[in-house]
Amino acid sequence: MRISDLIKMGLRNLSRRKARTGLTVLGVIIGTISIVIMVSIGIGMNNSFDKQFMENGAMTVIRIEQYGSIIDDEGNWLGSKEQVLDDNLVDMVRQVDHVKAVAPVLDTSAMLYSGKYETYISLRAIGHEAFAEFGYPELISGAYPTAENNRSVVIPSYVLENYFYNPNSRNYETVAIDPKEDELIFKFNEWRYVRNERKKEFKLDLTNVAIMEESDNWEHNSYVYFDMDYYKEIYTQYANTLKLEDRKKAMAELDTYSYIMINVDNIKNVTQVQEDIEALGYVTYSEMQYLEPLKQTSDMLQMVLGAIGALAMMVSAINIANTMVMSIYERTKEIGIMKVLGCLVKDVKKLFLFEAAMIGLLGGIVGIALSYLASFAINKYGGPLFQTLMQSSGVYDVGDAKFSVIPFWLPFLASGFAMLIGVLAGYFPARRATKISAIEAMKTDS
Amino acid sequence: MGVEPKKIIEVKNVRKIYRMGNEKIYAVDDISFDIYEGEFCCLLGSSGSGKSTLLNLMAGIEKLTSGQIIMKGQPIHKMNETRLARFRQKYLGFVFQSYNLIGTMTALENVELPLVFKRTPKKKRKTMAKEMLVKVGLKNRLQHKPKEMSGGQQQRVGIARAFVAKPSIVFADEPTGNLDTKTTMEVMNLIREIARDNHQTIVMVTHDQSLAEYADRVIRILDGKVQSIETIKEETNVEEENNGVVGDTADSNCVN
Structure with a gap:
């Protein structure tokens, strides 16, 4: 047929x-x-x-935190473990297979002032290489810190637009700050350590400001970034203004990191790398861990x-x-x-x-x-x-x-x-x- | 008929045995005969005599138990389904007692059917089918469905379908079994005429002695065996000599 x-x-x-x-x-x-x-x-x-x-963040990033959360297989929080994160550990982690980049991170809180406006900020100090290695967002103006010029301070536009308020006003309405026109003064928190009365208060006039564009990742939007070396430099200056006993305590903070960021070459290897680091005796965290x-x-x-x-x-x-x-x-x-x-x-x-x-x-x-x-x-x-x-x-x-x-x-x-x-x-x-x-x-x- | 007519079907020692439980039934029991090209051969027998089985065997519809059937020089009994189908396309036509037209198709489409299986191009087969239907006198019934036609008309369609592909051999199984006397005569004459015009061989199975006179030769079958083979004298007008011939040839043999 x-x-x-x-x-x-x-x-x-x-x-x-x-x-x-x-x-x-x-x-x-x-x-x-x-x-x-x-x-x-x-x-x-x-x-x-x-x-x-x-x-919520890049899927290939693992973090070792100072207070590591212990999570079970189903993603439930069981408790936390304090762990010492020093340069020694950073070197060890660098040796693990599939690790593309490692960046120790110091987090602290500080203050920014601009005229009558002020705000608390979370400050994050990382090595200047990390800005490229961990895929930070584009800058609207200025440049990320480099080895030659590490004095650039990166502030997300989100912080500039939504954080500053007048503490003496009645309704704490926020205002947008433009670093090109408005002055920006940086101070460490006053309440943490006691200042040596004879010394002048530490203040830093931020002139070299880079503005980071707003990102989908909330973590990028909520920190002010310093280069690690530059941070250590100003922190030492700051510590010198403190009373003798507090100065030692303050300087000790530089020896251990808040957490260590690790970037893995491929999303498939994240779990493997986490297991390898945990074999060294450290608790790790990754988005993958929750995602799985x-x-x-x-x-x-x-x-x-x-x-x-x-x-x-x-x-x-x-x-x-x-x-x-x-x-x-x-x-x-x-x-x-x-x-x-x-x-x-x-x-x-x-x-x-x-x-x-x-x-x-x-x-x-x-x-x-x-x-x-x-x-x-x-x-x-x-x-x-x-x-x-x-x-x-x-x-x-x-x-x-x-x-x-x-x-x-x-x-x-x-x-x-x-x-x-x-x-x-x-x-x-x-x-x-x-x-x-x-x-x-x-x-x-x- | 010539002096040395060419054999077109050779039936040699054919047996067909059915098993019913432990019993063997010899439906066809060691039958041999030849059918010659262009002749109208009638297999006459009462019901249960094995004549229909014999026809099925010759057409390759049933497998024989032993013996040989050679048709156009080819062993039918050895062919597989596909070769048989191709052989049927080429050489065989069928006329059935219950017409076996496809109810959903028009007369024209029914007649076209063998050509459809044969992969004849559309235009050509339409023309052929139309010509055939005109020949059987159904010029005005081309687009009618079987249900819209009388028994006689349906059988004419059946005949047109059997002959449309110009087969060498046409098998007819009680072609007039469901028809009245007048229509029977028309249908029988039609079959004979068309076959004669194209020098086609007809093998007809019937129990009706009166039909035997349309044939050139009558092979009587009884209980699976050939009882007699009679050649009917060349005559010009069967209808006129109707009674005489039948009276002579058909005795009480086939009363059953």
């Missing part, structure tokens, strides 16, 4: 039992919708998931969703097979006649496979069209339900996230899959059809 004749005959056969074909197609439509929607929800969830964790169990939950949820979809598809496959078997029973004599008239066995098989595949394809195409509608409806009206669903898998900040995302490849995959289901479901019935003997045509009862 020619392909065109095969198609014509197949379509004729499908259309002569319109109700039955329609119901079978309906089954495939439901199966396709459930698969497409379930997968699209899974993808939507993954997207918001990734987005949320990108906001959450990701598992999310994957699990996706699998459950996928399984529901697959189940619906399986039912429709059985449905197709049933329809084809029924159709073959009905057409036993017809198949016999076709054989007597010289129809090849393989043409009989092709005919039935084509019919089954058409049911699958038809259902697949209609199902995809309806899936887009359903996806639209979910994104528009499904908010409350899916917010709860996503929170159970660790995504809190859903915001304007899409719950159901149909990527361009999904409709092709789904219609292909539906057709494949049709062919698979039609295969055994089709084989059965080929076994029908031509003698059926010779029987006179009918």
